[in-house]
């Protein structure tokens with residue numbers, strides 16, 4: 001029998017953030033996970049705080065804002081090993097904007113730049129957190145296991161409710177795309193993303209992202225020892241191997257975007273990538289949304305609850321702390337605290 005009151009399923013960014021919040025509030029927590037860093041989808045994320053990838057419905061807006069605050073705190077703390085820092089993000093649009101983006105009110109130093117670049121009709125800038133996932137995922141794991149004394153149990157679960165038989169009272173389901181099988185949620189679909197890490201690009205000190213169109217996205221995120229070039233948004237593509245032709249197209253789009261913004265990007269700037277990655281985003285497709293996050297408490301008879309927290313699609317890093325706060329509230333409501 002487990003002595004831990006709460007079982008969190010999943011050790012991606014969503015599960016780790018939830019488990020950390022629950023430990024910080026004094027609960028006993030064990031994580032159960034088939035995959036851990038560096039093998040989760042979360043490890044393959046860009047990752048920049050990306051409010052533009054989520055619509056601004058009230059819950060998503062609340063989670064996004066709460067996450068923003070936490071990431072800014074992490075960026076400002078002294079422990080640089082967490083891999084979170086603040087950056088200027090420039091978003092480029094093909095046509096002039098009719099109104100400011102929904103997220104413009106809560107981010108630091110937002111401005112509609114007024115500067116026009118060839119090919120684009122508008123652009124905005126703001127200060128947002130960026131997460132070096134090669135450092136951030138190991139840091140989250142260390143924070144849970146070493147600083148907070150949490151436990152991670154490796155292995156695949158076939159049935160979620162088997163965890164109740166081990167003595168857990170509440171299960172927090174952060175299984176991402178795995179929720180499709182684990183709780184038979186047929187709204188779960190993969191949205192594949194491909195990207196490359198290339199050597200740092202001289203003089204580039206801002207993240208740049210182009211308004212996305214269909215299955216493609218174009219973004220360049222500089223980190224300390226590599227630069228991310230992305231990407232794709234391919235619905236129902238299950239292959240986790242990067243495809244040469246797609247990578248070549250990403251490089252070309254990124255090069256054109258950099259040149260339009262006044263940066264030097266010679267034809268061979270991405271010839272020898274440091275690594276290439278593909279990951280399956282856990283999209284939950286309901287109506288016209290493909291980020292219909294499921295964050296709710298399901299009661300299974302007396303004294304048994306499952307708090308679901310999955311389906312974050314293109315924005316799981318961005319939403320992680322806001323959703324973790326609400327998931328922890330739901331757990332405490334269930335336990336009557």
Ligand SMILES: Cc1cc2nc3c(=O)[nH]c(=O)nc-3n(C[C@H](O)[C@H](O)[C@H](O)COP(=O)(O)OP(=O)(O)OC[C@H]3O[C@@H](n4cnc5c(N)ncnc54)[C@H](O)[C@@H]3O)c2cc1C
Pocket residue numbers: 009010011012013014015032033034035036040041042043044045046047048049050155156157158174175176177178179182192193194195231278279280281282310311312313314315316317318319
């Ligand atoms: C190329 C790419 C770029 C991205 N860029 C960004 C970005 O810039 N900003 C941003 O906010 N987001 C970005 N994302 C999206 C983000 O990565 C995802 O939304 C996020 O990682 C989802 O986290 P998760 O913890 O829900 O899922 P995962 O990281 O997939 O974790 C799921 C966990 O559940 C476990 N699990 C599942 N089923 C079972 C089972 N049956 N038994 C036991 N364990 C199980 C898994 O093993 C794993 O530990 C990007 C994604 C990709 C692929």
